Structure formats: C-alpha cells, structure tokens
Amino acid sequence: MKNKIELITNEINDFKIEDVKALENFRIHFLGSKGIIKDLFSDLKAVPNEEKREVGQLLNGLRTVAEEKLAKYKEQLESSSSQENSIDLSRTSDDSNVGSRHPLMLVRSEIIEIFSRIGYTVSEGPEIEDDWHNFSALNFAPEHPARDMQDTFFIEKGENEMALRTHTSSVQVRVMENSTPPIRTISPGRVYRNEAISARAHCFFHQVEGLYIDKNVSFADLKQTLLYFAKELFGEKAQIRMRPSYFPFTEPSAEVDVSCSICNSKGCNVCKYTGWLEILGCGMVDPAVLEASGIDSKVYSGFAFGMGVERITQLKYKVNDLRLYSENDVRFLKQFTAGI
Numbered sequence: 001m002k003n004k005i006e007l008i009t010n011e012i013n014d015f016k017i018e019d020v021k022a023l024e025n026f027r028i029h030f031l032g033s034k035g036i037i038k039d040l041f042s043d044l045k046a047v048p049n050e051e052k053r054e055v056g057q058l059l060n061g062l063r064t065v066a067e068e069k070l071a072k073y074k075e076q077l078e079s080s081s082s083q084e085n086s087i088d089l090s091r092t093s094d095d096s097n098v099g100s101r102h103p104l105m106l107v108r109s110e111i112i113e114i115f116s117r118i119g120y121t122v123s124e125g126p127e128i129e130d131d132w133h134n135f136s137a138l139n140f141a142p143e144h145p146a147r148d149m150q151d152t153f154f155i156e157k158g159e160n161e162m163a164l165r166t167h168t169s170s171v172q173v174r175v176m177e178n179s180t181p182p183i184r185t186i187s188p189g190r191v192y193r194n195e196a197i198s199a200r201a202h203c204f205f206h207q208v209e210g211l212y213i214d215k216n217v218s219f220a221d222l223k224q225t226l227l228y229f230a231k232e233l234f235g236e237k238a239q240i241r242m243r244p245s246y247f248p249f250t251e252p253s254a255e256v257d258v259s260c261s262i263c264n265s266k267g268c269n270v271c272k273y274t275g276w277l278e279i280l281g282c283g284m285v286d287p288a289v290l291e292a293s294g295i296d297s298k299v300y301s302g303f304a305f306g307m308g309v310e311r312i313t314q315l316k317y318k319v320n321d322l323r324l325y326s327e328n329d330v331r332f333l334k335q336f337t338a339g340i
C-alpha cells in the first residue's frame with residue numbers, strides 16, 4: 001500500500017497539464033468519484049489495524065498533493081485565457097465598411113421632416129388597391145378618360161377590380177374615411193404605372209402626397225404651405241409659381257414650379273433655359289371627393305398636393321437618369337454615404 005502511494009505521488013508530480021482538457025483528465029483520473037485516490041481509500045479497510053492510522057495519513061497527504069496541483073493549474077490556465085480575451089479599449093477601431101442610405105430615402109425623410117415641423121402626420125396604406133380608393137372615391141368616373149392619365153397595372157379586372165396603386169392619393173381617401181377633420185397628413189409610398197422604362201420614366205416610383213382639411217382652408221393656405229416647403233428644401237431664395245392644371249380630385253388644380261437653384265433662374269439645361277423646374281401637382285380638394293369619404297363639404301374644405309420623390313431627388317442631387325435609382329450600382333450609391 002505504501003509503495004502504491006509513493007508510485008501515485010510520482011505519477012501526480014509527472015502528470016503534464018498544458019490545457020483545460022488535460023486539467024480535467026487529471027481531476028477525473030486522480031480525484032474523480034471513480035478515481036485512483038477514492039479506490040485507495042476503499043482499500044484502507046483491508047489494511048491491518050495497526051497500520052491504518054499511518055496509511056490513512058499518507059492517503060490524506062496524497063489527496064492534498066493532487067488537490068493542490070489541480071488548484072494551481074486551474075488558476076494558471078484561467079488567468080492566461082482571460083489575458084487572451086482581454087480587449088484593448090484604447091486601440092483605434094478598424095475601418096468598418098458601412099452602407100449608405102439610398103438617395104430616395106434621404107429625400108423622402110427630408111420631405112417628411114419638413115412637413116412634420118408644421119404638424120403633418122405620416123399615413124401609409126396598401127400598394128395593392130381596389131378601384132374605389134385609387135379611382136372612384138377620387139372622382140374618376142368609370143369610363144372617364146382621366147383614368148388613362150395613369151396607365152394602370154391591373155391585378156384583377158371586373159367587379160372586384162384590384163390594381164397596383166397609381167398614386168398615394170388612395171391613402172388619403174382611407175384617412176378621410178377613417179378620421180374627422182382637422183386632417184393634416186402626408187402619405188409617402190411607392191406607386192406603379194405601366195410606362196416604358198427610360199431615363200425619364202419608370203414603371204414604379206415614389207410619391208409624397210399631402211392633405212389638409214379643416215374649416216376655411218383656402219388656396220392662399222396651399223400657396224403658403226408650398227412656398228414654405230420649397231424654401232426649406234431648396235433654400236431661402238427659392239420662389240414658386242403656379243400654373244393652372246387638371247386633376248379629377250381637385251378644383252381648381254395647379255402645377256407648381258420652383259425657381260431653378262442650379263442656375264439661380266438664369267437658365268441652364270436642367271431647367272431648359274426657363275429658370276423654373278416643375279416639382280408637384282396640387283389643388284383644392286373637390287367637394288365631391290370630400291362627400292365620397294363622408295366629410296361635409298359645406299363645413300370643410302381642404303387642399304391636396306402630390307410630388308414624385310425621384311423628381312425632387314433628381315433636382316437636389318443632379319441625377320440625370322431615373323434608372324440609376326433601382327440598378328443598385330454601388331458606384332452610384334456610394335456617393336450618398338455622407339448622408340448617414
């Protein structure tokens with residue numbers, strides 16, 4: 001027995017512990033519940049009584065040697081691994097490759113921000129619309145030629161006609177149906193029209209349309225709101241002018257031009273030497289549209305306006321081809337990194 005204890009003492013001393021795995025093997029082999037030292041303690045029963053005391057002491061000593069070695073290596077391995085994981089907080093960070101915001105989203109956010117400063121909320125609605133919200137409620141009679149103004153992608157024809165919305169005016173109908181004036185909201189979103197894709201037209205684009213309904217809203221309010229918007233977006237010097245136009249849902253209707261900020265209205269190829277750039281359509285909401293959505297047109301009046309985000313982005317960033325917006329060419333997109 002004494003010999004055995006000596007042999008095992010040597011074995012413990014010679015055991016190489018270089019990693020956590022070896023440490024665990026060491027523990028199981030010598031100190032585990034089925035380990036060598038435990039076995040030796042059970043053998044103690046067979047030792048003659050007069051030797052028991054001495055052998056017992058030797059065994060206790062052996063266990064202490066094993067436990068001390070285990071504790072020592074455990075501490076060593078833990079401290080070295082924590083050194084490996086320690087972070088140098090003073091080091092400058094690596095260059096990270098961050099993406100950029102899409103120019104259309106930058107401009108969309110800017111437009112939303114400008115209108116939210118004068119109390120407009122944001123409303124959103126479905127991109128697949130029924131005939132009522134996209135056309136009928138907006139005063140497009142069933143066979144009205146005005147429906148041709150917006151070449152529609154139909155999903156289902158006939159009684160349950162469904163189409164990709166051609167403008168976000170449909171969202172405004174939903175807002176009018178579900179709330180009582182005063183209403184002051186803008187509806188940004190993607191819209192679809194069946195047009196041949198070129199530098200100047202695309203089959204999908206983005207709009208921000210606005211709606212203001214309250215008592216005594218006048219055309220002068222519309223004009224001031226749009227002038228405020230133009231100055232916020234294009235700078236303090238911006239001027240606007242209105243030209244008569246036609247939309248089924250507004251009466252009177254107008255198209256709005258902003259003074260060309262690229263040439264300071266002196267005339268350049270962007271404004272085609274007119275000094276003006278067309279940016280949006282607008283008008284006083286037709287009383288028939290208010291009534292169709294359950295708003296009393298004798299009590300309330302309102303104005304609406306709608307603009308294309310692509311067009312505004314084109315003017316702000318001098319983008320000369322609409323297709324660039326959806327081609328995902330990083331050489332184009334990278335130019336907007338500073339906008340993050």
Ligand code: PHE
Pocket residue numbers: 166167168169209210247250281282283304305306307
């Ligand atoms: N909905 C019109 C369009 O898509 C824009 C517009 C909105 C015009 C509101 C007038 C008033 O072209």
